[in-house]
Amino acid sequence: MRYDEEHKAKTRQRIIEEAARRFRRDGVNATSVQTLMKALKLTHGGFYGHFASKDELIDEALRHCLLEIGAVTPASLTGDWSLPEFIQRYLSTVHRDEPARGCIFPTVSAELGQRGEAHPATDQALLARLGQLGEHLPDPQDAVLVLSTLVGALVLSRGVVDPELSDRVLDGARTALLELLEAKSSGA
Amino acid sequence: MRYDEEHKAKTRQRIIEEAARRFRRDGVNATSVQTLMKALKLTHGGFYGHFASKDELIDEALRHCLLEIGAVTPASLTGDWSLPEFIQRYLSTVHRDEPARGCIFPTVSAELGQRGEAHPATDQALLARLGQLGEHLPDPQDAVLVLSTLVGALVLSRGVVDPELSDRVLDGARTALLELLEAKSSGA
DNA sequence: TGTACATCAGTGAACGCGCGTTCACTGATGTAC
DNA sequence: TGTACATCAGTGAACGCGCGTTCACTGATGTAC
Numbered sequence: 001m002r003y004d005e006e007h008k009a010k011t012r013q014r015i016i017e018e019a020a021r022r023f024r025r026d027g028v029n030a031t032s033v034q035t036l037m038k039a040l041k042l043t044h045g046g047f048y049g050h051f052a053s054k055d056e057l058i059d060e061a062l063r064h065c066l067l068e069i070g071a072v073t074p075a076s077l078t079g080d081w082s083l084p085e086f087i088q089r090y091l092s093t094v095h096r097d098e099p100a101r102g103c104i105f106p107t108v109s110a111e112l113g114q115r116g117e118a119h120p121a122t123d124q125a126l127l128a129r130l131g132q133l134g135e136h137l138p139d140p141q142d143a144v145l146v147l148s149t150l151v152g153a154l155v156l157s158r159g160v161v162d163p164e165l166s167d168r169v170l171d172g173a174r175t176a177l178l179e180l181l182e183a184k185s186s187g188a
Numbered sequence: 189m190r191y192d193e194e195h196k197a198k199t200r201q202r203i204i205e206e207a208a209r210r211f212r213r214d215g216v217n218a219t220s221v222q223t224l225m226k227a228l229k230l231t232h233g234g235f236y237g238h239f240a241s242k243d244e245l246i247d248e249a250l251r252h253c254l255l256e257i258g259a260v261t262p263a264s265l266t267g268d269w270s271l272p273e274f275i276q277r278y279l280s281t282v283h284r285d286e287p288a289r290g291c292i293f294p295t296v297s298a299e300l301g302q303r304g305e306a307h308p309a310t311d312q313a314l315l316a317r318l319g320q321l322g323e324h325l326p327d328p329q330d331a332v333l334v335l336s337t338l339v340g341a342l343v344l345s346r347g348v349v350d351p352e353l354s355d356r357v358l359d360g361a362r363t364a365l366l367e368l369l370e371a372k373s374s375g376a
Numbered sequence: 377t378g379t380a381c382a383t384c385a386g387t388g389a390a391c392g393c394g395c396g397t398t399c400a401c402t403g404a405t406g407t408a409c
Numbered sequence: 410t411g412t413a414c415a416t417c418a419g420t421g422a423a424c425g426c427g428c429g430t431t432c433a434c435t436g437a438t439g440t441a442c
Contacts, residue, residue, distance in 0.1 A: 003404090003405085003417085003418060003419095007418075008417090008418065011418080011419090024302075025302070025303075026302075026303060027217070027299070027302055027303065029215070029217060029218060030217060030303070032394075032395060032396080033395080033396065033397085034394080034395075034396090042418095042419070042420090043419065043420050043421060044396090044397090044420095044421085045397090045398080045399085045419075045420055045421060045422090046418065046419045046420070047396095047397090048396095048397070048398075048399095049417085049418065049419070050418095053396080053397080054395095054396065054397090099302060105343065105344060105347065106298065106302075106340075106343065107298075107302050109343065109344070109347030110294065110295075110298040110299070110302075110343045110346075110347060111215070111298070111299060111302070112347065113343065113346035113347030113348070114212075114213070114214070114215055114287060114294075114295050114298075114299070114346065115213075115214060115215065115218070118346070118347050118348055118349045119349070120349050122347050122348055122349065123348050123349050123350050123353050126344065126347075126348060126353065126357075127353070141360060141363070141364065142364050143360075144341070144356070144357055144360030144361050144364060145337060145360065145361055145364035145365065145368070147340070147344065148336075148337045148338075148340035148341035148344060148357070148361045149333060149336045149337045149340055150336075150340065151339075151340035151343055151344060152294075152335070152336035152337055152338065152339035152340025152341070152342075152343065153332070153336035153340070155293065155294065155297065155298045155301065155339055155340065155343060156293060156297070156314065156335065156336060156339060158298075158301035158302065158306070159293060159297030159298060159300065159301030159306050159310050159314075160301070160306055160310055160311050160314060161306045161307070161308050161310065161311050162311050165311050165314065165315070168332070169314075169332055169336070172329060172331075172332030172333065173332050173333055173336045175329070176329065176330050176332060176333035177333065180333070180368065191384085191385060191386095191437090191438085195385075196384090196385065199385080199386090220427075220428060220429080221428080221429065221430085222427080222428075222429090230385095230386070230387090231386065231387050231388060232387095232388085232429090232430090233386075233387060233388060233389090233430090233431080233432085234385070234386045234387070235429095235430090236429095236430070236431075236432095237384090237385065237386070238385095241429080241430080242428095242429065242430090
């Protein structure tokens with residue numbers, strides 16, 4: 001089974017990306033090495049040829065989410081974007097229903113933060129996101145308000161059983177946030 | 189070891205309350221029956237004299253948090269309270285640092301909502317909380333915005349490593365929220 | 377009042393299971409001669 | 410060009426451990442006589 005030079009590095013990257021997906025969808029603790037490797041059509045023993053421990057993978061996968069992907073996908077913040085568009089995409093049913101491809105703050109950060117196991121890269125990612133939001137706001141100080149609202153609305157909309165109530169949370173937060181921004185822009 | 193009539197009911201209640209604390213502090217999945225019973229100076233075998241399964245305890249403990257305690261403690265919403273006071277207490281360092289005695293939405297609801305295992309009582313509790321907030325707002329529609337901001341700011345402040353950044357998130361959300369309310373009140 | 381028995385909340389060993397981790401092994405391919 | 414050997418990503422059985430759960434048992438107290 002000799003493979004080409006890049007093969008092992010590619011497998012490692014596949015593990016990281018699948019972990020980043022599953023950590024957000026199922027939780028870090030609920031994602032086992034066995035099921036993760038099985039999803040990639042590999043056996044669990046091979047995992048330790050790539051990582052010293054599950055903790056090392058957690059570190060790598062969180063780095064990947066927080067720094068490479070950028071923490072708030074699928075509502076991307078790279079390139080040209082308008083704040084209303086970003087808000088609409090963040091508070092969409094697609095984002096709510098697909099945590100695996102979404103923002104890491106309402107999922108992994110919430111899980112690890114609860115127990116005081118927050119990852120240092122979270123700080124870096126949060127500061128970067130607040131900076132980007134601030135550039136699109138009349139008052140950059142409001143970036144914390146906007147991001148908090150987005151994260152909280154997503155948490156609440158996912159934590160509720162009734163789909164109608166869940167939609168109402170997303171709609172309510174989006175409407176109120178967009179109105180607020182318009183009032184601030186015209187007022188300032 | 190014959191006990192008085194109320195003894196078993198009291199033990200059951202103690203288990204529920206300790207679980208409600210630990211579910212918020214450590215997470216539902218990370219709280220084992222063994223450690224829970226040990227914390228109450230009981231042995232794990234006795235647990236099944238009170239509950240048919242861990243799932244039944246989860247149900248009971250969530251009901252306790254969501255309906256009896258009221259989901260958003262320690263920032264109580266019962267009796268007389270002003271919205272600014274409530275916001276200040278919710279976004280306090282005490283609340284951030286003691287999830288065990290705090291609001292269930294940024295902890296247990298986030299954990300269970302992630303995997304689609306939300307508890308039906310969450311809906312009821314959320315509606316009640318939105319109703320109470322709405323009564324203190326010029327525009328009741330803004331209740332979703334306020335609660336989302338509170339929950340999101342707590343999640344973010346707990347998910348960050350640097351204490352200063354964490355304080356900045358709490359302070360930023362509190363300031364922006366209070367300013368917003370004042371502007372709305374005087375404007376309306 | 378004194379003794380024998382019933383009650384039942386709580387005990388603790390044991391179960392099967394999935395977890396993270398280890399390790400001797402496999403076998404397709406590149407290299408040496 | 411053909412054969413023997415080295416490489417090493419991936420394999421899969423096995424480990425100790427903690428999980429949720431079961432169950433025969435304990436023993437302090439209430440009740441019956």
